[in-house]
Amino acid sequence: MSTLELREVVKHYRTGREPVRAVDGVSMTIAPGEFVALYGPSGSGKTTLLMLAVGLIVPDSGTIYFGSKDVGGLSERESARYRLKDVGFVFQSFHLANGATALDNATTKLVGEGLSLKVARDRARPWVERVGLGERAEHMPEELSMGERQRVAIARALCNGPALLLADEPTGNLDSKRTRETLALLRDVCHAQSIPGLLVTHDAEAAAFVDRVYTLRDGRLSDGLDSELAAASL
Numbered sequence: 001m002s003t004l005e006l007r008e009v010v011k012h013y014r015t016g017r018e019p020v021r022a023v024d025g026v027s028m029t030i031a032p033g034e035f036v037a038l039y040g041p042s043g044s045g046k047t048t049l050l051m052l053a054v055g056l057i058v059p060d061s062g063t064i065y066f067g068s069k070d071v072g073g074l075s076e077r078e079s080a081r082y083r084l085k086d087v088g089f090v091f092q093s094f095h096l097a098n099g100a101t102a103l104d105n106a107t108t109k110l111v112g113e114g115l116s117l118k119v120a121r122d123r124a125r126p127w128v129e130r131v132g133l134g135e136r137a138e139h140m141p142e143e144l145s146m147g148e149r150q151r152v153a154i155a156r157a158l159c160n161g162p163a164l165l166l167a168d169e170p171t172g173n174l175d176s177k178r179t180r181e182t183l184a185l186l187r188d189v190c191h192a193q194s195i196p197g198l199l200v201t202h203d204a205e206a207a208a209f210v211d212r213v214y215t216l217r218d219g220r221l222s223d224g225l226d227s228e229l230a231a232a233s234l
Contacts, residue, residue: 001032002067002163004053004196009062011048022048023059024219030196035165035187037199037206039225040216046200047092049216050168053198054089055079066164084112088162090170094153096141102148103128103137106155113160127155130185132178146173154182158189165190165197171206183209 011023022045030036040046051057052064055071064071066086074082083089096105103121106128110120128137131151141149150173157165167186171179183199187209190197199210204225207213213225 001194002196003032003065004028004030004164004198005065006049006053007063007065009049009052009059009064011045011052011057011059021045021219023052025062026216026219026221028214028221030198032196033191033194034211035190035197035199035209036212036214037201037210037225038214038216039201039204041202044216045219046216047168050089050166050198050200053164054087054166055082084109085160086163088157088160088165090150090154090157090165090167092168092170092172094141094149096149096152098141101138101140102133102144102152105141105152106159108156109160124155124159127159128152131155132181147175147178150174151178151182154185161193163195165195167197167199169200169202171201171203179203179205180209187211 006026006028009023009026013020013022026049038046038049052059053071055074058072069082071082103124106124107117107120110123111117115123125137128134131154133148133151133155136144136148144152150170154170165186170186171182174182183206186197186199189195199206207225215222215225
């Protein structure tokens with residue numbers, strides 16, 4: 001069981017002459033079994049912070065540790081293996097392969113770990129069923145609604161038993177019933193398997209499903225849910 005820890009992490013970009021302080025000195029610790037929400041308006045740096053935690057970009061300064069791993073210091077090969085083996089990442093845009101069924105899309109990480117397609121399908125099927133797509137498992141992405149595609153992506157992120165869960169607006173395409181079910185599922189996975197989970201969201205109602213809340217504005221982190229942001233989301 002490992003902890004996700006960010007220590008004074010900075011990531012700035014430049015747009016024209018103006019620097020964009022996407023992540024500006026952020027420190028955060030998420031313990032095994034904790035499911036934490038990160039709120040913030042569009043452009044606040046939430047997705048950049050997730051990209052840093054998953055190792056797709058490196059910080060300008062500061063460190064990110066997952067257990068003993070210095071995520072920003074991993075080689076390209078080590079970083080790819082970290083994402084494959086350790087991280088269950090739910091992307092906001094689903095990244096499903098056309099021409100592959102919902103079930104086969106859910107097996108992507110398992111096949112990447114070297115399992116045969118048959119074994120991978122057997123292991124992924126219970127997760128596809130758990131997200132409510134048992135009867136749609138053999139449908140192609142173009143035959144699925146946006147919400148169903150998102151649920152395929154969630155099954156893919158969870159089916160290999162990740163040690164860390166990161167989710168970027170995973171309920172943005174779901175109706176209210178599926179939103180509650182999905183948030184409860186992600187929370188329960190973190191609790192039951194004692195893994196840290198970080199949920200990026202703009203939906204203040206998600207606070208009911210998490211253990212702790214942060215708000216990110218202009219790259220700066222604060223404890224709790226900003227009341228102005230909460231009111232705007234209702």
